[in-house]
Amino acid sequence: METPFEIIDHTADIGIAVQGSTLKHLFENAAVGLFSMITDLTAVEDSIEYPINISSDTKENLLVDWLNELIYVYEVEHIIFKHFNINILSDTALEALCFGDSLNNKRHLIKREVKAATYHMLSITNDINGFHATVIFDI
Amino acid sequence: MSKWDGKLRKLDAYRWEISPDYKPGMKVPGIVYASDAMMESIKEDQSLEQVANVAFLPGIMKYSLAMPDIHWGYGFPIGGVAATRVSDGVVSPGGVGYDINCGVRLLKTNLTEEEVRPRIRDLINHIFNNVPSGLGSEGKIVVSEKDLKHLMAEGAHWAVKKGYGQKGDLDATEEMGCMRDADPDAVSSKAIKRGMPQSGTLGSGNHFLEIQTVKEIFDQAAAEAMGIIAPGQVLILIHTGSRGLGHQVCGDYLRIMETAAIKYSIRLPDKQLACAPIQSDEGKKYLSAMACAANYAWANRQCIAHWIRESFAAIFHKSLESLGMDQVYDVAHNIAKIETHHVDGKAVSVCVHRKGATRAFPPHHEDVPEKYKDIGQPVLIPGDMGRVSYIALGSEKALAETFGSTCHGAGRMQSRGAAKRSQRGSDVAHDLEARGITIKTGDMSALAEEASEAYKDITQVIEVAHQSGISKKVVMTAPIGVIKG
Numbered sequence: 001m002e003t004p005f006e007i008i009d010h011t012a013d014i015g016i017a018v019q020g021s022t023l024k025h026l027f028e029n030a031a032v033g034l035f036s037m038i039t040d041l042t043a044v045e046d047s048i049e050y051p052i053n054i055s056s057d058t059k060e061n062l063l064v065d066w067l068n069e070l071i072y073v074y075e076v077e078h079i080i081f082k083h084f085n086i087n088i089l090s091d092t093a094l095e096a097l098c099f100g101d102s103l104n105n106k107r108h109l110i111k112r113e114v115k116a117a118t119y120h121m122l123s124i125t126n127d128i129n130g131f132h133a134t135v136i137f138d139i
Numbered sequence: 140m141s142k143w144d145g146k147l148r149k150l151d152a153y154r155w156e157i158s159p160d161y162k163p164g165m166k167v168p169g170i171v172y173a174s175d176a177m178m179e180s181i182k183e184d185q186s187l188e189q190v191a192n193v194a195f196l197p198g199i200m201k202y203s204l205a206m207p208d209i210h211w212g213y214g215f216p217i218g219g220v221a222a223t224r225v226s227d228g229v230v231s232p233g234g235v236g237y238d239i240n241c242g243v244r245l246l247k248t249n250l251t252e253e254e255v256r257p258r259i260r261d262l263i264n265h266i267f268n269n270v271p272s273g274l275g276s277e278g279k280i281v282v283s284e285k286d287l288k289h290l291m292a293e294g295a296h297w298a299v300k301k302g303y304g305q306k307g308d309l310d311a312t313e314e315m316g317c318m319r320d321a322d323p324d325a326v327s328s329k330a331i332k333r334g335m336p337q338s339g340t341l342g343s344g345n346h347f348l349e350i351q352t353v354k355e356i357f358d359q360a361a362a363e364a365m366g367i368i369a370p371g372q373v374l375i376l377i378h379t380g381s382r383g384l385g386h387q388v389c390g391d392y393l394r395i396m397e398t399a400a401i402k403y404s405i406r407l408p409d410k411q412l413a414c415a416p417i418q419s420d421e422g423k424k425y426l427s428a429m430a431c432a433a434n435y436a437w438a439n440r441q442c443i444a445h446w447i448r449e450s451f452a453a454i455f456h457k458s459l460e461s462l463g464m465d466q467v468y469d470v471a472h473n474i475a476k477i478e479t480h481h482v483d484g485k486a487v488s489v490c491v492h493r494k495g496a497t498r499a500f501p502p503h504h505e506d507v508p509e510k511y512k513d514i515g516q517p518v519l520i521p522g523d524m525g526r527v528s529y530i531a532l533g534s535e536k537a538l539a540e541t542f543g544s545t546c547h548g549a550g551r552m553q554s555r556g557a558a559k560r561s562q563r564g565s566d567v568a569h570d571l572e573a574r575g576i577t578i579k580t581g582d583m584s585a586l587a588e589e590a591s592e593a594y595k596d597i598t599q600v601i602e603v604a605h606q607s608g609i610s611k612k613v614v615m616t617a618p619i620g621v622i623k624g
Contacts (some may be wrong), residue, residue, distance in 0.1 A: 061394070065394075073328055110343070112344060113343045113344055115238060117388065120213030121213075136213060
C-alpha cells in the first residue's frame with residue numbers, strides 16, 4: 001500500500017510530499033495531508049457533506065487553489081474535512097464532494113494554523129508508480 | 140536540502156556581497172548582514188539564493204538586502220529588504236508575505252517583577268481567557284461586513300474610537316496605526332469573510348503574548364525616553380498580525396501577479412516572486428488591499444492591548460493610569476511602504492518591501508513621533524519564546540545602507556519537524572517553568588515547534604545589527620509569562 005503523504009521539513013514552514021495512483025488520488029491525499037497537519041483526523045467525523053468546484057489555469061495551480069479553498073472553507077465555515085471524493089478532475093478544473101465535521105474545541109485539538117498553500121517548490125510529476133507532488137504550506 | 144555554494148565577497152566585518160555576476164538577470168548585488176559564524180549556518184539552506192533572486196525585480200535600487208536574522212522563506216528570504224523605484228519598479232506580494240503587518244507592540248507598566256511574580260499564574264490565565272486566540276474561539280468583537288470595511292480603512296483609529304485603548308497609543312504606532320491608501324474595495328469577499336470572525340484574535344504559530352521584565356539597560360537616557368527606568372520593570376509584548384484576512388489578500392494577489400508578470404513581460408527565477416509594476420492597476424490594487432490588511436493588524440493589536448490592560452487592572456485592582464500602561468511603540472515587520480530615500484544624492488520615491496525586517500528610522504526623521512525625535516524610532520525585536528528580547532533604535536546608518544531597516548527577530552534555524560523530533564511540547568513547558576517562565580497554551584505539541592533550540596541566538600543577531608550600526612540596542616528583556624495561541 002502506498003504512503004499517501006509524508007510531512008517534509010522546511011526551515012520556516014511545513015510541506016507535504018504526496019503520492020497517488022491517479023491524479024485524483026493525488027489531490028485527495030494532498031487534502032488529507034493538509035487536514036492531518038491541522039488536527040488528529042481520527043477524532044473527526046464525516047457527517048457533513050460539502051461540494052467544492054474550482055477551476056484554474058494549470059494542474060499545479062489547481063492543486064494550490066484546491067488546498068487554499070479547503071483552508072478558506074475550514075476558516076469560514078469551521079468544517080474539518082477528512083474524506084474527499086473528487087468526481088471530475090482535469091488539468092484546469094475540479095469537482096469534489098468533501099466530508100467532514102464541525103469544528104468543536106472540546107473534541108478537536110487544533111495542532112496548528114495553516115495560513116496558505118504556497119507556490120514555493122511546488123511540483124507535480126508522474127512515473128510508473130503514479131503521481132507525486134510537493135507542496136509547502138505557510139504556517 | 141543542499142548547501143548554498145555560491146560565491147560571497149566579505150565587504151567588512153558584518154557585510155557580505157553576492158555579485159550581480161552570480162546569476163544572469165540580477166540587476167543589483169545582494170548584501171547580507173552576518174558574522175562569520177552566522178554565515179556558515181546561513182549557507183546551510185537556500186536563503187542566499189533567494190537574496191540573489193530578489194535582485195531580479197525590475198526597478199530594484201542599490202541592493203537586494205538581508206538582515207542578520209535571514210532564513211529560508213519562499214520567494215523572498217525572511218529578513219529580506221528590497222526597495223523598488225515607484226516610477227518604473229514593481230511591487231511583489233511575496234516581499235511582504237502571507238501575514239501582512241505581522242508585527243510587535245510593546246506596553247510598559249509601573250509594576251516590578253516582585254509585584255507581578257506572585258500573581259503571574261492568575262494574570263496569565265486571565266489574559267488567556269480575555270484575549271481570544273483564534274479559530275473556534277470566535278472573536279469578542281462582532282463586526283459586520285460594513286464595520287470591517289471601516290476597520291480596514293481606519294486601522295487602529297477604528298479600535299480607539301470604539302473604546303479599545305487611548306489616543307496616545309496611536310502616536311506610538313508606526314504609520315499612526317493606519318495606512319492611508321487602504322481601499323476596502325480592493326479586498327476580495329473571501330478575505331472579508333475570513334477577517335470578520337477573526338477580528339481581535341491572537342492566532343497561533345509563532346504568535347504570542349509575553350509578560351517580560353527589564354534585564355539590562357544599555358542606554359539609560361534613551362530607555363527613560365521610552366518610559367523604561369530600571370531592571371525589574373514589567374513590560375508586555377504582543378506579537379501578531381492580520382490573521383486569515385492578510386493570508387487571503389496575499390494568496391489572491393499572488394495569483395493576480397502571476398498573470399500580471401506575464402502580461403508585463405517580467406522574467407523571474409521563482410514564481411513566488413510574482414509582481415506587477417507599482418503604477419499598474421494590479422500593483423496599485425495590491426498596495427490598497429495590503430494597506431487594508433495592515434490596518435486590520437493594527438486594529439487587532441490595539442484591541443488585544445486593551446484586553447491585556449483590562450486583565451492587569453482586574454488582577455492588581457488598580458486603575459490603568461496608576462499602572463502606567465502606556466504604549467512604548469508598535470512596529471510592522473511584514474510590509475511594503477512607499478517612502479522617500481536618498482540614492483546617489485537624489486531623493487527617490489521607493490516601495491520598501493520588508494519581509495521579516497523592521498523599519499529603523501533615525502532621530503529627527505519626519506516619520507518618528509515627536510516624543511522620540513531625539514532618540515530615533517524604537518525597534519522591537521522579539522526573541523523566540525522563552526529567551527530574551529530587545530528594544531533598539533533606528534539609525535542614520537540604517538537610512539543610508541538598508542533603506543531604514545534592521546532585523547525583526549531571532550530567525551529560524553531548525554525546521555518545525557526537526558524541532559518537534561528533538562523536543563516534546565510537555566518538556567518545553569517543563570523547561571520554561573523550571574526557568575521561572577509561566578506558560579499557557581492551547582496546544583502543547585505546537586509548543587515544541589517553537590522551542591528555543593529552533594531559533595538562532597537573538598543576542599548574536601542583535602550584536603550584528605548593533606555593531607554594523609543599522610540599529611542600536613537599548614534594552615534587553617526576559618519573559619516571566621508566555622501566552623501562546
